[in-house]
Amino acid sequence: MKYVTLPSARTIPWKGTVSTLDGLPVRESGEYIDQKHSRLEYYSNMFAGGMKNKWPNRVYLELYAGPGRCKIRETGKEEVGSPLKVLDLNFTRFIFVEREEAHAQALAKRIENHPRVEDVEIWNGDNFQALDQISIPSTRTLTFSFVDPTGLVEINLIKKLKQIAVKGDVLINLMDSMGIKMNWHYYRKSIGSNCKLTRLLGSDEWKEFRDLDSQQANAKIQELFRAKLEALGYLTEEYNVPVMMNGNNQLYRLVFAAGDQLGIKFWRAAVKGTTPQTDFFDQL
Numbered sequence: 001m002k003y004v005t006l007p008s009a010r011t012i013p014w015k016g017t018v019s020t021l022d023g024l025p026v027r028e029s030g031e032y033i034d035q036k037h038s039r040l041e042y043y044s045n046m047f048a049g050g051m052k053n054k055w056p057n058r059v060y061l062e063l064y065a066g067p068g069r070c071k072i073r074e075t076g077k078e079e080v081g082s083p084l085k086v087l088d089l090n091f092t093r094f095i096f097v098e099r100e101e102a103h104a105q106a107l108a109k110r111i112e113n114h115p116r117v118e119d120v121e122i123w124n125g126d127n128f129q130a131l132d133q134i135s136i137p138s139t140r141t142l143t144f145s146f147v148d149p150t151g152l153v154e155i156n157l158i159k160k161l162k163q164i165a166v167k168g169d170v171l172i173n174l175m176d177s178m179g180i181k182m183n184w185h186y187y188r189k190s191i192g193s194n195c196k197l198t199r200l201l202g203s204d205e206w207k208e209f210r211d212l213d214s215q216q217a218n219a220k221i222q223e224l225f226r227a228k229l230e231a232l233g234y235l236t237e238e239y240n241v242p243v244m245m246n247g248n249n250q251l252y253r254l255v256f257a258a259g260d261q262l263g264i265k266f267w268r269a270a271v272k273g274t275t276p277q278t279d280f281f282d283q284l
């Protein structure tokens with residue numbers, strides 16, 4: 001395993017929950033996390049398996065990787081985190097970026113005995129700083145990236161990602177209901193150039209929506225974000241899937257930005273959770 005500590009790593013000792021299994025940090029989450037993880041795993045499996053004869057190098061790159069384990073609040077059960085969901089799949093290289101030292105180290109410990117350990121890189125530091133140093137060949141390489149922040153993502157991070165992972169798809173956790181909509185009463189009054197919505201979009205175009213209610217503003221801001229992804233060269237036809245709590249409360253969206261039409265085809269199947277026909281990959 002390659003483990004890199006960057007100057008932006010946060011070295012605050014972990015005071016949160018630890019796993020009853022290995023005593024290492026875990027992230028607390030709701031049962032809804034399964035909706036995110038199952039789609040991620042399904043898509044990753046199709047991407048890594050389906051592309052193995054076409055692309056010799058298949059990279060999985062995760063920004064905001066977490067500690068590799070989570071605890072479900074409702075049940076007290078523990079589940080593996082996203083990095084460990086994809087590690088058995090047919091990627092040739094795994095890159096994880098995580099700012100908290102306690103999380104990055106826990107992730108490294110949880111991976112150290114995995115058969116794929118030699119194909120793993122952990123970058124402990126801020127995503128932007130890590131992307132300054134991570135290098136992915138632009139030829140014969142296809143990358144699937146997962147961007148999973150706890151707050152609002154920044155379009156400039158996706159822009160930077162696109163410069164490094166030139167070919168491939170990106171799945172983004174977009175905190176719309178729990179982020180844009182819930183905080184609209186406060187965001188709409190923001191004036192600084194560094195505020196969250198301006199960073200989401202890379203511009204202050206959202207300010208035209210100041211007089212709209214939270215639902216209307218959320219919809220408009222999402223369309224702007226989508227246009228920004230398109231401007232970076234991604235296809236967004238099969239744009240997003242809501243993640244719900246208790247069946248009817250929407251929390252956030254999984255936004256899919258495809259590198260090409262095949263990515264869209266795969267994502268459609270992942271959303272439906274359908275098993276591809278045996279000849280699916282032969283037709284590609």
Ligand SMILES: C[S@@+](CC[C@H](N)C(=O)[O-])C[C@H]1O[C@@H](n2cnc3c(N)ncnc32)[C@H](O)[C@@H]1O
Nearest residue numbers: 064065066081082098099100126127148149150
């Ligand atoms: C939602 S959690 C990740 C969960 C994980 N993807 C999973 O599903 O198991 C977000 C993680 O991002 C990390 N993080 C927050 N800001 C970051 C930044 N600027 N750069 C890198 N990691 C960051 C947090 O420490 C946290 O572990």
